[in-house]
Amino acid sequence: MLRLICSRVRCRSWKEDRDVNMNRIVVKKELAAKIKLIEFENPDVASKAKPGQFVVIQMGDKGERFPLTIGGIDPDKGVVRVIFNEVGKSSRRLGALGEGEEIGNVAGPLGNPTEIERFGTVLCFGGGVMTGPMAYEVAAFKKAGNRVVTVIGARNKELLILKDEMNALSDKLYISTDDGSEGYKGLDFLRDIFEGEKVDRVIGMSVATATLRTLCELTRPYGVKTIVSLSAIMLDGTGMCGVCRVLVGGQTKFTCVDGPEFDGHLVDWDLLESRKRIYSHEERVSALLDEHVGKDCASRFQQARK
Ligand SMILES: Cc1cc2nc3c(=O)[nH]c(=O)nc-3n(C[C@H](O)[C@H](O)[C@H](O)COP(=O)(O)OP(=O)(O)OC[C@H]3O[C@@H](n4cnc5c(N)ncnc54)[C@H](O)[C@@H]3O)c2cc1C
Numbered sequence: 681m682l683r684l685i686c687s688r689v690r691c692r693s694w695k696e697d698r699d700v701n702m703n704r705i706v707v708k709k710e711l712a713a714k715i716k717l718i719e720f721e722n723p724d725v726a727s728k729a730k731p732g733q734f735v736v737i738q739m740g741d742k743g744e745r746f747p748l749t750i751g752g753i754d755p756d757k758g759v760v761r762v763i764f765n766e767v768g769k770s771s772r773r774l775g776a777l778g779e780g781e782e783i784g785n786v787a788g789p790l791g792n793p794t795e796i797e798r799f800g801t802v803l804c805f806g807g808g809v810m811t812g813p814m815a816y817e818v819a820a821f822k823k824a825g826n827r828v829v830t831v832i833g834a835r836n837k838e839l840l841i842l843k844d845e846m847n848a849l850s851d852k853l854y855i856s857t858d859d860g861s862e863g864y865k866g867l868d869f870l871r872d873i874f875e876g877e878k879v880d881r882v883i884g885m886s887v888a889t890a891t892l893r894t895l896c897e898l899t900r901p902y903g904v905k906t907i908v909s910l911s912a913i914m915l916d917g918t919g920m921c922g923v924c925r926v927l928v929g930g931q932t933k934f935t936c937v938d939g940p941e942f943d944g945h946l947v948d949w950d951l952l953e954s955r956k957r958i959y960s961h962e963e964r965v966s967a968l969l970d971e972h973v974g975k976d977c978a979s980r981f982q983q984a985r986k
């Protein structure tokens with residue numbers, strides 16, 4: 681809460697007393713349909729953040745809080761990068777902001793950083809929009825002296841993002857699409873990689889729980905430690921509300937303070953999947969109201985209830 685309050689204050693002490701608007705967007709790009717990259721000023725987050733951590737964003741004082749993984753930082757400029765998919769009310773509102781406008785509230789960095797060490801060969805998997813923050817991790821694993829094999833995936837070739845950036849950062853880049861429109865179709869080809877070379881660590885990021893689950897099932901027979909970033913529903917992001925509860929190795933963990941990265945071979949995926957769906961009705965209603973309020977709102981509300 682303190683951070684939320686702090687992030688509203690104009691920072692005048694940073695970098696030669698320059699007048700920095702907290703959370704002002706300095707770069708905005710559309711990477712693919714509904715996938716946006718935003719860089720915003722927040723010297724506090726930019727000076728502390730590490731790969732794997734996230735921020736919680738609130739659009740307006742009454743908006744819901746929603747987490748986005750940090751996709752990179754520029755501590756010298758005090759800038760933080762996020763890459764996000766416009767899926768509902770809050771992410772659409774964020775995506776509607778332009779350069780020069782300010783994001784309401786930003787709390788962070790939250791969660792634990794990724795364990796970055798010299799493991800040997802690290803396979804980094806970035807699914808869909810999470811290819812964005814995975815680029816930050818790939819750079820960090822590379823800097824730590826690892827050989828980095830990167831796999832980026834998307835539903836189809838139009839939704840693949842940051843191909844050139846990932847190619848430049850990685851020792852080897854594989855592309856996979858669900859429909860086979862570019863690269864390999866699906867993830868089964870990963871078996872060939874594990875058969876062909878020793879992989880010392882796998883790290884996976886995707887908001888699609890099913891994709892991470894598949895990744896973990898593929899790596900399990902090879903005994904490769906597979907760390908995955910879980911996108912459980914979050915509220916405060918500080919361990920107080922309990923909404924982000926998951927079961928890992930039979931123990932209750934809070935994704936925001938104990939994670940968000942966990943050993944994927946120990947995650948109770950059924951529980952995670954069912955908990956992610958608990959607010960799906962409310963989310964649909966909220967998105968419809970936001971889109972159509974003032975229009976034929978009532979009938980659409982009824983439609984969403986069915
Ligand atoms: C630790 C973490 C990091 C994430 N990083 C990214 C990222 O870098 N880029 C990105 O595009 N998405 C990321 N997500 C998912 C992102 O938070 C949701 O897409 C966002 O909350 C959707 O909100 P909405 O109002 O636009 O959509 P809604 O219509 O409210 O929800 C759409 C879907 O988003 C998820 N969601 C909704 N509210 C929350 C919430 N409070 N917490 C978590 N998930 C929620 C649910 O699966 C839901 O079905 C992350 C989630 C977590 C937990």
Ligand code: FES
Nearest residue numbers: 915917919922936
């Ligand atoms: S989001 Fe509230 S405990 Fe994790």
